[in-house]
Amino acid sequence: MANRSHRNRGHIGMNALRKAGRSHQSLHAIAPRTLETSVHTVFSADCLEILRALPDASIQLIVCDPPYNIQMADWDAHADYLGWAADWLTEARRVLSDTGNLVIFGGLQFQGEAGSGDLLSLVSEVRRRRLLNLVNLIIWAYPNGMSAHRFFANRHEEIFWFAKTDKYYFDLDSVREPFDEKTRKAYLKDKRLRAESVEKGRNPTNVWRIPRLNGNAKERVGHPTQKPIAVIERLVASLSYEGSVVLDFFAGSAVTSRVAAALARHSISTDRDPSVVEYFARHMANWPDADRSRRAPFRMLEKAEFRNHPAFSENAGRAAAE
Numbered sequence: 001m002a003n004r005s006h007r008n009r010g011h012i013g014m015n016a017l018r019k020a021g022r023s024h025q026s027l028h029a030i031a032p033r034t035l036e037t038s039v040h041t042v043f044s045a046d047c048l049e050i051l052r053a054l055p056d057a058s059i060q061l062i063v064c065d066p067p068y069n070i071q072m073a074d075w076d077a078h079a080d081y082l083g084w085a086a087d088w089l090t091e092a093r094r095v096l097s098d099t100g101n102l103v104i105f106g107g108l109q110f111q112g113e114a115g116s117g118d119l120l121s122l123v124s125e126v127r128r129r130r131l132l133n134l135v136n137l138i139i140w141a142y143p144n145g146m147s148a149h150r151f152f153a154n155r156h157e158e159i160f161w162f163a164k165t166d167k168y169y170f171d172l173d174s175v176r177e178p179f180d181e182k183t184r185k186a187y188l189k190d191k192r193l194r195a196e197s198v199e200k201g202r203n204p205t206n207v208w209r210i211p212r213l214n215g216n217a218k219e220r221v222g223h224p225t226q227k228p229i230a231v232i233e234r235l236v237a238s239l240s241y242e243g244s245v246v247l248d249f250f251a252g253s254a255v256t257s258r259v260a261a262a263l264a265r266h267s268i269s270t271d272r273d274p275s276v277v278e279y280f281a282r283h284m285a286n287w288p289d290a291d292r293s294r295r296a297p298f299r300m301l302e303k304a305e306f307r308n309h310p311a312f313s314e315n316a317g318r319a320a321a322e
Ligand SMILES: C[S@@+](CC[C@H](N)C(=O)[O-])C[C@H]1O[C@@H](n2cnc3c(N)ncnc32)[C@H](O)[C@@H]1O
Pocket: 045, 046, 047, 048, 065, 066, 067, 075, 076, 223, 225, 226, 227, 228, 249, 250, 251, 252, 253, 254, 255, 270, 271, 272, 273
């Protein structure tokens, strides 16, 4: 049977562009630039308070790992979960630039457990309101997790990647995986493959095999649902560019700012729980010396200086189009 993806409109369009020697607009809208110092702020705030304070189109990437009303903690309970989520999703759309991306973390295994909130209902809300376009569903698969006896033990979590427009930014080259030496040599001999593409490495695909953080993982800073640096790094590297602004308004441990600082993006990480500041300080303390010496310089802003953040500068979110 013919591969159905050959009849997919997106694939046909990409093939036509390739044959014409052109590339998709998501690949050439961004002028690369080098940032001298990135700016970060980490403080306690309600998600809507922070979103409403931000200018239109000022943010390149939103990393969103929301509470799902599954009573994992006292922050995880909402009487009208979807009504509340619709408010922050609408604001999230407003603050995204035209090249902007939003990723939402979640699992499908909790559906229906506590009534009003789960990843599927959030995604349906985004589609029903036509807020954002779905680009990819990433399956984050991990080898470690809880055991189960009444169903198959869960070993994956979902990351929905949405874009505001079809001009979304995506840097695949920044996250390609190198081929092992044997495969590389074999592919370089294969006349059907372009040597340049082989050297760049493979597309990591939308199935990411990255372990979850164990209780005793070195990078743990104390937040109960802290995400691994490796997962956040892949998102920040590919969906934002140097000097753009990354926002995480359910920041938890503020791992997003830890990663943004390493990759020379500006960042804003806020959470209703004031412990976010202490968690971030532990991330900084955990940062290995060898990595620190490579990091681009960055500086922190206090909550009182929030309006001095690059997100408020006139060209925030617009550098991409220049
Ligand atoms: C799933 S955790 C995020 C974990 C984070 N991604 C990490 O890797 O550390 C969700 C966070 O949302 C925060 N939260 C819940 N309701 C909030 C609200 N209304 N405004 C801001 N933060 C909120 C909680 O305090 C919690 O830390």
